[in-house]
Amino acid sequence: xxxVTQLDSQVPVFEEAPVELxxxxxxxxxxxxxxxxxxxxxxxxxxxxxxxxxxxxKGINGFEAEFNKSQTSFHLRKPSVHISDTAExxxxxxxxxxxxxxxFGPGTRLSVLP
Amino acid sequence: DTGVSxxxxxxxxxxxxxxxxxxxxxxEHNRLYWYRQTLGQGPEFxxxxxxxxxxxxxxxxxxxxxAERPKGSFSTLEIQRTEQGDSAxxxxxxxxxxxxxxxxxxxxxxxxxxx
Numbered sequence: 688x689x690x691v692t693q694l695d696s697q698v699p700v701f702e703e704a705p706v707e708l709x710x711x712x713x714x715x716x717x718x719x720x721x722x723x724x725x726x727x728x729x730x731x732x733x734x735x736x737x738x739x740x741x742x743x744x745k746g747i748n749g750f751e752a753e754f755n756k757s758q759t760s761f762h763l764r765k766p767s768v769h770i771s772d773t774a775e776x777x778x779x780x781x782x783x784x785x786x787x788x789x790x791f792g793p794g795t796r797l798s799v800l801p
Numbered sequence: 802d803t804g805v806s807x808x809x810x811x812x813x814x815x816x817x818x819x820x821x822x823x824x825x826x827x828x829e830h831n832r833l834y835w836y837r838q839t840l841g842q843g844p845e846f847x848x849x850x851x852x853x854x855x856x857x858x859x860x861x862x863x864x865x866x867x868a869e870r871p872k873g874s875f876s877t878l879e880i881q882r883t884e885q886g887d888s889a890x891x892x893x894x895x896x897x898x899x900x901x902x903x904x905x906x907x908x909x910x911x912x913x914x915x916x
Contacts, residue, residue: 691843719903730805730892730907731844738903777843781903787834787857789905791843 689714689780691792699798702770708763708795710752710778720761721779722752725794731777737761748772773799803827805908807893813914814883821879822911826895833876834905835868836892837861844892844907850876851898883915 690713700706712718719738723731735746742754752763761778778792806825814820826833831852836844847866849857852873862868865883870876880887890912894905 696841721904723907728910728912730807730909731894733904733906736904779843783903785832785849785903787846787849789844789846789903791845793841794843 689718689782689790691778691780691790693776693778693792693795695795696793697796697798699800700768701800703767705766706764706768706772706797708776708778708797710761710763710792712759712761712778712780714759714780714782716782718780718782720752720754721781721789722746722750722761722763723777723779723791724748725775725777727774734763734776768797768799770799770801772797805893805895805906807891807908807911809911810909811912811914813916816885816915817882819879819881820883820913821877822891822893822913824876824878824893824908825874826876826893827906830895830897830906831873832896832898832905833870834894834896835876835878836894836907838890838892838910839888847878847891880913883913885915888913888915 692711721736722734737754745751775794808823833850835847838844850870865881868878890910892910894907896905
């Protein structure tokens with residue numbers, strides 16, 4: 688079975704600074720990887736996904752992530768954050784085309800400070 | 802293209818009461834999922850429908866929980882005899898079948914507080 692680790696439970700960063708949110712996964716087979724964002728009291732919104740092809744994927748709101756198979760990582764980055772990026776970010780992994788096999792990490796709370 | 806919608810968004814109930822949540826998936830999506838999320842955790846899978854058939858249930862789904870999708874469109878999740886441990890956000894999600902079936906789209910969630 689696969690698992691996801693998000694090492695940082697909270698990441699405070701000043702506005703306009705760069706940020707990296709870390710995600711590592713464990714799986715014995717090939718994976719598909721996702722980042723979701725959750726704003727307070729809301730559901731999860733898809734930020735970006737890696738299914739195949741280029742290991743650098745770009746998503747909405749200026750975020751990007753890089754799949755590194757050798758390091759089993761899928762870190763999320765943004766070169767300059769805004770106050771509106773304050774939210775919870777979840778990394779998720781699946782091994783097939785079925786949503787019930789998603790495994791989510793515990794989340795990282797990004798707080799952007801003025 | 803409307804997203805996944807859930808109702809109600811918030812529900813406060815007394816322990817022992819029954820509650821029901823409704824989910825309307827994205828119209829062309831034939832797969833529908835229910836997840837549960839507690840504070841400080843990621844979503845955990847509860848159950849999954851393809852059209853009207855409930856194909857999988859997590860062990861998290863106790864006998865007090867029942868989900869239906871009678872016509873393959875909207876779905877309901879009922880919790881009977883609620884307990885304080887049921888307090889959580891219940892998320893509905895949907896996806897297409899086929900190669901893009903691994904991209905799931907979530908609704909806004911339904912918060913349940915059992916007092």
